[in-house]
Amino acid sequence: MNTRIRPNVARLTAYTPGEQPDDPQVVKLNTNENPYPPAPAVQEVLRTVQAADLRLYPDPVCRELRTAIAEVHGCTPDHVFCGNGSDEILSLCIRAFCPNRGRIGYFEPSYSLYPVLAAVADVGVAPLPLAEDFTCPPIPPRYDVPVFFWTNPNAPTSMAAPLEDVAALADGSEGVVVLDEAYADFAAAQAEAWAWERPNLLVTRTFSKSYALAGIRLGYALGHPDLIAALFKIKDAYNVDRLTQQIGLAAITDQAYLQSLVSRIKATRARTVEALQQRGYGVALSQTNFLWIKPPADCTAADCFAAWRAQGVLVRYFPGERTGHHLRVTIGTDAQMARFIEVVDLPLPKATTQHAKADNGTGC
Ligand SMILES: Cc1ncc(COP(=O)(O)O)c(C=O)c1O
Numbered sequence: 001m002n003t004r005i006r007p008n009v010a011r012l013t014a015y016t017p018g019e020q021p022d023d024p025q026v027v028k029l030n031t032n033e034n035p036y037p038p039a040p041a042v043q044e045v046l047r048t049v050q051a052a053d054l055r056l057y058p059d060p061v062c063r064e065l066r067t068a069i070a071e072v073h074g075c076t077p078d079h080v081f082c083g084n085g086s087d088e089i090l091s092l093c094i095r096a097f098c099p100n101r102g103r104i105g106y107f108e109p110s111y112s113l114y115p116v117l118a119a120v121a122d123v124g125v126a127p128l129p130l131a132e133d134f135t136c137p138p139i140p141p142r143y144d145v146p147v148f149f150w151t152n153p154n155a156p157t158s159m160a161a162p163l164e165d166v167a168a169l170a171d172g173s174e175g176v177v178v179l180d181e182a183y184a185d186f187a188a189a190q191a192e193a194w195a196w197e198r199p200n201l202l203v204t205r206t207f208s209k210s211y212a213l214a215g216i217r218l219g220y221a222l223g224h225p226d227l228i229a230a231l232f233k234i235k236d237a238y239n240v241d242r243l244t245q246q247i248g249l250a251a252i253t254d255q256a257y258l259q260s261l262v263s264r265i266k267a268t269r270a271r272t273v274e275a276l277q278q279r280g281y282g283v284a285l286s287q288t289n290f291l292w293i294k295p296p297a298d299c300t301a302a303d304c305f306a307a308w309r310a311q312g313v314l315v316r317y318f319p320g321e322r323t324g325h326h327l328r329v330t331i332g333t334d335a336q337m338a339r340f341i342e343v344v345d346l347p348l349p350k351a352t353t354q355h356a357k358a359d360n361g362t363g364c
Contacts, residue, residue, distance in 0.1 A: 008122040015116040018316055027313045027339050029330040032155070032183075032290050034212035036264065036333070039257040041250035042213070049243060058242035061232065065245050068252050069220055073192050078225040081232060082240050082248070086182060086206040086219025087113060089231065090149065093202065093221075094121045096230040097176045098146045105145035107136055109156060109323050111180060114149045129322075130154075134284065134292070136161045139169055146175040152191070153183045156318060156328040158286035163191045170194075170201040176227065179203045185210035185262050186269075187287035195223045202227050209289055210262055211251045216244045265289050269331045275341045290330045299348050301327050311343045 001010055018031035037043075062082040070077045083089035094117050098104055103124035106114045110130075118125045126145050131137050134157040136150075148169065153160040170177040181203050184190040195201045202223035208214035218240065221231060240248075251258075272291065273283050280296035295304050305317035305327055316328040331337065 006122075008119055012116070012119045015113050019314065021314065023312075025312055027332065027336045029290075029332050029336065029340060030314045030316045030328075031214075032209060032288070032328075032330045033214050034209060034261060034265070034289065035331075035336060036212055036261050038212040038247075039251045039254040041254055042247050045243075045246045045250045049246070054242060056242070057238050058240060058245055060238055062240050062245055065240075065249050065252070066220075068249050069222075072252055072255060073222055075192075075196060075222065079196065079222055079228060081221040081223075081228045081235075082245075083219050083221070083231075083235070084239050084244075085208065085217040086180070086204045086221075088217075088235075088239060089204050089219055089221045090114070090178065090180065091117050091120070092231050092234060093147055093149075093176065093178050094118060094123060096234055097227075098123050102146045105143070105148040107151070107154065109134075109318070109320075110151040110154050111149070111182075130157070134159060136165060139172075144173055144175060148173065148175060148177050149180055150177060151180045151182070153187050153287040155183065155288065156290075156292055156316070156323065156326075158183075158284050158288045158290055158292045158328075160187050160189070160287040163189055163194060166191060167194050167198070167201070170198050173200065176200045176202060182206045183209055183288035183290075185258065186266060186289050192222045199224045199226065207248055207251060210258060212261060213247065213251055216247050218244050218248045265331050268334055268337055271334075272329075272331060272337045272341070275337075276344070279341075279344060281344075290328055292326055292328055294326050301325050303348050304344075307346070307348045308340075308343050310349075311346065313340050313343045315340075 065082055066077040066080040069080045081089065083092065090113065094104060098121065103126040104114060104118045105126045105128065107130050108127040115125050128137065150166050152166060166177065166179055177200060179191055179201060181190060184205065192203050195203045202221050204219060204221050207216065207218040221228065269286060276283050276293055282294035284292040295301055301317055301324060305315060308315060318324065
């Protein structure tokens with residue numbers, strides 16, 4: 001072992017991002033990206049951007065972008081923090097709110113980045129297993145952690161917990177509850193209004209999913225100005241670049257376009273659920289842009305994953321006790337989902353399990 005490397009980093013198993021194949025023919029249903037382009041105004045930003053402007057540092061506090069986000073959510077810019085993807089904000093939350101020797105909490109399975117961020121920050125973890133049916137269990141008495149990450153709707157299971165339960169956890173906790181709402185635009189209910197009323201509930205959102213902008217890396221947090229100010233104190237000076245701020249502003253200003261994307265994806269989601277159920281697949285009640293599916297009894301998730309991959313349809317398979325009987329399938333365009341169902345209908349080749357690609361994360 002190289003003793004120059006901090007022991008927690010040397011021990012760390014890094015986060016496993018989803019595969020990004022080079023082949024454009026692959027039907028890519030593995031990383032919960034949006035299959036449609038972002039708002040037309042984004043293209044206009046890219047057409048008119050002046051390379052010479054990139055000489056200058058960006059606005060370190062994203063004033064204009066935060067004002068636009070605040071308008072959408074009915075708060076003030078003091079309630080808004082912007083980050084280099086919501087992943088950066090999750091990392092900052094541990095550094096800002098979890099003391100040395102503290103532990104972070106989260107449900108398991110949920111977003112597998114949380115324990116990685118804890119290991120990087122050299123703090124402990126206190127995961128709570130989801131119930132057998134993947135619903136959130138009651139929080140045990142005396143369970144209190146300085147930071148609890150509640151992914152809602154959850155990934156990879158796609159299901160949403162009642163917002164009242166999240167609020168109850170915050171109300172009964174001394175710590176900060178970070179409500180990771182990466183997929184909330186596809187859900188029936190969103191929780192930002194709950195954050196204004198509480199000093200310890202922070203909501204995180206991303207431009208990567210509903211806004212179709214995973215490529216620029218932009219996320220934001222909504223919450224009490226004290227929590228927001230703490231994030232500002234510790235962030236990198238220029239954590240959101242100039243182009244990203246302009247693109248984010250263009251995208252968030254066009255809420256009608258956002259709603260049109262969300263409606264399209266929800267309609268495709270409903271059709272795909274029906275097609276899978278007709279074929280004997282179990283499908284969790286999705287409030288996201290992906291499905292959590294269980295193959296019929298005569299085939300395993302690993303076999304389906306490998307067989308579909310061989311046909312050029314890539315979904316996400318997470319081996320393991322809790323997750324290894326399911327697959328996560330991103331909702332693509334209607335044409336992509338039609339191809340997916342075609343592949344589902346093919347007979348499975350025998351004994352493909354050993355070819356299934358190992359994947360130890362449950363993230364994007
Ligand atoms: C639950 C959850 N939170 C956060 C993220 C990261 O979002 P971003 O692209 O904004 O970093 C993901 C990515 O898939 C996710 O699944």
